[in-house]
Amino acid sequence: MYQILLVIRFLTTRIMPIIAVLAVALCVTLVIVVVSVMTGFLDMLRDSGKRLVGDVIVHMPVVGFPYYRELIADIEALDEAEAATPVIENYGLLQMPYGPGGAGTTEQVQVWAIEPESLAKVLDYHRLIYWKAPTESEAAVLAQDDPRLDPGYDRWPAAMAMQRGGSEKPGAILGIEISPFNHRERDGSYRTHDHSRSAQDRAHWMPQYEVRLTVVPNSSTGAADKEVRAQLDIVNEFQTGVFQIDSHRIFIPLGFGQELFGMDEAPRYSLNEVGPDGSPKRIGSVPSRVTTILVKGAPGVSPEDLRNAVKAAFLRFESLKADDPEAARMPRGVEILTWEERMRDLIGPVEKERGLMQILFSLVYIVCAGLVLAIFWSIVHEKTRDIGVLRSVGASRSGILAIFLAYGLSVGVVGSVVGFGLASLIIHYINEIHTAIGQPAPLLLWASVFVLCGGAVIGAILSILRDSALFTLLWSVIAIILAGVAVLLMLHKGVLIWDPSVYYFSRIPNHVDMTNALSTMGFAVLFSVIGAAVPAARAADTDPVRSLRYE
């Protein structure tokens, strides 16, 4: 029990353990803040990824698969599934309505042929579409100059119809990062203007122009045909929040996409028989195809369970079609993946980055242990005589060891709790802090720091007059630091660290990753005890006679 009393007194009456606690706290804060932001970033990416493909994807690239309507009906009949939608996923070249000499620059794009009505049941289609009238609550947080507040920019009906009112041409919805005239602001919203301007400029707003799409159709066997071109109206733009998608994907109507890629229903002719007109005899039709079905799971169903159910349904469906001599052949190699498996190439690198960060920042624990070791070594040295006193009144070696191990444990626990509190505070207000850093320092702030600096200079002068070398040095160092801070604040014009136009998330993730925080705290405590162990053993081994003679 005397160990507990001494640990409490050592912790509360001396400056050295406070320094150790601060060291541990700062290490814990650093790791929790960095990993929480990384985890938040990953979660946002996962959320975006999930929003893009639903829970499960049935996918057969290029050639696609037929009878998708029947398959969707079978999938939607599953208890595990809520809705499914067909998509064609392929590639094409997009000639933009701008470029040198009016020829238009050409972009390589991923083309998604979609059905907005059924897609809206699987994905949050409304959320993806950018040019639409905001709701009242959305409008309340938009900047006053946000063009979406102007009803003239509302193109939601066209996004649903995938056609401009009064136009015969099919519509295309472009990823919002395809046009170089869409400029992302700090709040995550967009303004359309030329690079020479900064205000909204309707002339560079895409949903009033046309684009030309060039694709290469494929037969049901995968053979490439001659390229096909089509003129489309830009009816809207979409934003997923993932740059690779927003800068390379367009939506077109499913029926039009099937025609364009040669995946629509086509007549089937006999290879042996001829018709009355001498041409090959028509013996039926090849059903239309899609490359992808996106499936949304029923509430509470995990993507893995849904994937297994869809796989089983697909196998049943495939077997039925194989038994039907009239049916077209189902292709081999249809993939059925969860959204996470499908987005692996997008999420995987970020997960690895987070893992790498965790490993790199784990070095902080070693620093933490080293700091505690150095501080405790010094404390044991300083307490040598007291150790002798404790031994003289009957304390055992293990008792002395326990004092310093408990001391290290307490430093670790208190440091971890303080670090967690500090990290929680920083993470909670990280966007506000970032905003403050991004703006010039207020006059009052840097002027106040100059005043404090003046106070420190006076303190240094008084210390010189009192002939105190220590306080002269301390006040001088404080004055120099304050002067440096004041000058930096005065010159500070705002630094943008988290640039939404780079990271494509308008806010820095501000949730503490509790699993990571608890493990960080646990490791900090462990390494604090490890750091204290060597000095503690040294204290236990201290010869009481020598300790009592120690001055």
Added chain:
Amino acid sequence: MSSSTPILVANRLSKTYHMGRVTVPVLREASIEVERGEWVAVVGLSGSGKSTLLHLLGGLDRPDRQPGRTAPNQRGGTIHFESTCVTDLGAAGLNRYRAHSVGFVFQFYHLLPELTVLENAMLPAMTGRTPLAWLNADASRAKAKRLLDRFGLGHRLKHRPNELSGGERQRTAIARALVNGPKVLLADEPTGNLDAKTGGEILEVIRELHGEGLTILMVTHDSSIASMADRVVRIADGRIVAE
């Protein structure tokens, strides 16, 4: 005040310190017997081995060891406290011996600066306690308070050592030494760091304790202080040269 039964017997104690390559024999076959209730003053020049003798008798240090040899003159000597051979005690036994059988008072008080006067006085009562014995913590606290009250420190219980005078610190140290009710008080120059008046007050406390039957072994280099004891033992060059 002393009876004729020895409470503490040291037989041919030898202690050698090794400082690098240099071997320093501090005690050379020193023998001493202390009767129950006796006040013995150990005098001698600085470096003569007085404090070392006290440390050995108090179980803070062990005599020289010579493995395989059993006779006292061959294995660095023996110490007996009542019927217990202190030199044969293990680490745990020595801890108990220091906590309960003897009490130390040092020249420089050696109070723990982080603890209050009361906590310092209670320290021996807190070491080596079993969880069950902690139920009796109030009794230890009460005893420490009684001792501090007796030594005129009742109003200083919550003060830290740096808030006390030298005399008050040494009285706190004496209370600490006595809190577990030891039978022997080992005092190493208890007045060596005090002015004459304060030193006199401390000696008065020791005299009172002796009057109550406490056995006292006190190291001093002051012959006037030594003269207050029942018996004076002179040590020179590690040997007891006169009694």
